[in-house]
């Protein structure tokens with residue numbers, strides 16, 4: 529449906545958001561490999577996570593799901609007919625992580641998805657998983673994709689793209705097959721799989737490479753810091769690594785909270801999101817808001833199920849523009865559409881570079897953001913790997929396009945609150961992919 533959105537006078541409030549989508553996918557999919565039942569607290573009821581829940585159920589996990597609690601009872605062994613097709617819906621994380629598990633199991637399964645998921649690249653997991661010994665039958669590296677699992681070989685891999693999904697697919701394949709693996713990353717992508725393996729499993733070790741002082745080639749009396757290895761982190765799973773089971777309590781989804789923080793930032797208001805995930809590989813958006821001039825306060829910081837969480841309050845201010853380049857983009861990759869909206873209201877030109885990965889998300893997010901910024905009347909440049917956005921005020925209401933992408937719908941719904949006159953967003957139901965109650969939450973904070 530098309531939803532009308534009106535400008536707001538004030539942004540203020542304290543809310544909670546549903547459980548973290550990335551963490552929820554992992555705990556559900558990992559249940560396929562668990563020795564004992566897994567209990568999940570604060571499970572989000574979004575379409576993506578339900579796709580993972582349906583997938584494991586189709587593979588034999590017994591699922592009891594009531595409100596935000598889920599109990600997963602793994603099967604003694606997984607066995608399904610070779611013509612089994614699993615629909616991953618819109619969810620890239622379901623498809624890529626499950627592909628890893630199937631690759632390392634004695635199974636032959638086809639993964640399918642909606643039109644958006646069929647357009648997303650799978651070659652990035654097919655290459656390493658094939659090198660480990662699995663067989664893939666996919667048209668040009670896209671879904672639908674048939675996977676024939678196998679007994680995999682010990683493997684070492686340096687990730688060519690900073691992708692938590694690729695990293696996780698390889699680790700889960702090794703775990704399913706009982707072979708050792710070492711994955712190296714040059715840029716540290718989100719580490720929820722590693723944290724979960726530490727929290728409810730065993731056999732994982734992590735090595736963080738720290739820079740060492742070396743003589744400066746120009747002036748040897750001086751030192752400069754240099755990485756001793758060409759990578760930043762190394763994760764190893766032994767052949768004995770396993771999932772024991774237990775309880776996973778999921779923190780609120782930081783990527784969902786980001787829309788409400790952005791609203792506070794633009795309105796010069798104040799929003800608190802309680803019990804939200806604060807894994808440092810996810811929170812670069814808070815650093816960005818601080819650099820723009822906002823104040824960020826964190827209270828009640830604790831670690832539960834290995835993940836840091838807390839109550840975060842963002843207070844908005846007059847915003848100034850910033851540059852977002854390599855090294856930063858990966859830790860706010862899902863927040864870049866809402867960064868673009870904040871940038872539209874910040875003084876000066878915001879430059880986002882090294883973000884070509886955005887073209888490969890639920891929509892081509894560089895193109896989708898650009899299209900909607902144009903509708904709003906924001907001057908900007910669409911670059912090969914990013915955007916240059918000239919900030920301003922007094923933009924007019926517009927008829928925004930969701931582009932079949934939940935994050936685009938949510939980002940430009942937030943923008944609508946600060947435009948002159950009403951706006952609309954078509955296909956507003958797309959928010960169900962990650963945050964079905966998005967508009968109720970927006971109503972709570974925007975008055």
Ligand code: S3P
Pocket residue numbers: 549550551553621690691692693694696718861862
């Ligand atoms: C995710 C990793 C990121 C992110 C996606 C969720 C995950 O994708 O954009 O929304 O849960 O591992 P990539 O691994 O492709 O960067």
